[in-house]
Amino acid sequence: MTVRAVVTGIGVVAPSGIGTDAHWKCVLAGENRIGRISLFDPDRYDTTLAGEVSEFDANRYADNRRAVQTDRWTHLGFAATSLALADAGLPETAEDPYGYAVALASSSGGNLFGQRELQRLWSRPSRTVGAYQSIAWFYAASVGQISIHHQFKGPCGVLVAEAAGGLDSLAHAVRTIRRGTPVALAGGTECALSPYALACQARSGMLSVAADPDRAYRPFDVAAAGYVPGEGGAVFVVEDLDHALARGAPTIYGEVVGWGATHDARHSGRDGGDSTQYARAMCLALDRAGTQAGEVDVVYPDALGVPRYDRSEAAALRLAFGGQPPPVTTQKPLIGRAHQGGSALDVANALLSLRHGVLPPTAGLDEPAAGCELDFVRRPRPESANVAMVNARGFDGFNSSLVLRQVAAQDRDRARGERIG
Known part of the structure; x- marks a missing residue:
């Protein structure tokens, strides 16, 4: 038989909630979670609204050492990965490290971390940046840090195609499984909410400048006038179907066909x-x-x-x-x-x-x-x-x-x- 790849775990960290239950309840109820940007003061910008993950504590999902070395985008990835593994009934650290791959998507990288360090570079007499600036902003940082944190040593890679990358990562995960690695992480998280990131998005002319969260983002509507930026995402455990059945995976959500x-x-x-x-x-x-x-x-x-x-x-x-x-x-x-x-x-x-x-x-x-x-x-x-x-x-x-x-x-x-x- 052709190897079949199925999703056995979902980890959601989004403005709609942390965990699939909270997220799904929000989605079905149609609850709007867009609000004023709180990660920095947006008053100087035309766009002041965004979807943020509220009450998020990175230290619940990563030790302090890893938290200070990485950007919020990666913190969200740590959380989504832990939730996905727990949902799939898999351990945090694999017994067979080479049986687990990581294939996540990336787009803006660690821009909040980079913003802070560049501001320090240009605003202080020392003209220095922290030691982790060289890795925290890097578009492959989440893949690297997650694979190290969980000791997943199978094929690892990052897909970069802006929003399309979130789907490309699942396709790549299936290819990885068909080549012999039984489990792969896919999906991705994002936090393109810093002054620099917002300025880059505003340059496109596609951002909504509406002040009312309920009217700000209207795709396909007569009142459509741009998108509202957001953060968060989802990580998936993608698994060889036979492997999932053999270990008694608690849930099989569907097959990537x-x-x-x-x-x-x-x-x-x-x-x-x-x-x-x-x-x-x-x-x-x-x-x-x-x-x-x-x-x-x-x-x-x-x-x-x-x-x-x-x-x-x-x-x-x-x-x-x-x-x-x-x-x-x-x-x-x-x-x-x-x-x-x-x-x-x-x-x-x-x-x-x-x-x-x-x-x-x-x-x-x-x-x-x-x-x-x-x-x-x-x-x-x-x-x-x-x-x-x-x-x-x-x-x-x-x-x-x-x-x-x-x-x-x-x-x-x-x-x-x-x-x-």
Whole structure:
């Protein structure tokens, strides 16, 4: 049999809550967790709102030595990883270190740590930075620190494609498992909330400047006017199905059955991206999953909240699904756009919707804009969904799509029987 990769653990650290239970409750209730930025004074900036992880204590998930050496982005990663391992019923430190891989995504890196150190460099007579500046900001810092902390010595790597990287990491985890490593961590966290990071995002002209959290982030809506930044994300335990069954994994959320990644290969900022290339990523994912378009029960879109990008995404969905896309839902307006952490959270939502048999409602939508008329889930919709698609676009033309499927009881029984036989 072809090696099958399933998700057996989910760790969520987001404005919606810490842990899957708190997050899922927030998502189903449609509770808006966007508020005024508290990590620094945002008064000098047009954008003053963000989705922050409140009451987060890094020392609950990492010793003080590692906490002072790393950025908040990595602290969130420590927490999400510990939660995912506990959810999967796996130990914090592996008995077989080479049987565990780490393949997380990254985008802005440790910018809060870097901001603090650069301010110290230019504001003090000593003109120095701390010893850990050289590693804490680095885009691979979370992968390195998490693999060291948990002693995971299998293949490790970092995927960098902005929001699309959160999906690419799961695809890479599946490839790693098929090459012989039974367990891999995937997903990612983000904290692009520092003065420098906010200034970089504002330069794009895509940030919302609204003052009302309930009206600030409105993807696909007639009032869409940009996205609200956010932090947090999700880490997943991705595992060889046979390995998961052999050890008696407490939960199998779903199987990663297909993925596709394309690139616009041109400057696409003015027209909202190449719908054809975006649709091609979806079609590649469906083809690799051996799934027909009509079998998809729900789509979690990128949902940037910038009108031209929203129209382009809706057009791509119609291209991929032959004019009638399946139900669409997004929860980003509740918590902000957390780059690769946001697409990882979409995967968590998709897996939880498959497990619990309910599609969460679309947030931030009153009236779809022209060109964005899709079948949006308006209230929690009981649905015995079997297949979910998650899509993401990274700035500068990255497109990724992921297809997830429930693992049927008969498949689990057959896998057990083949293993015993």
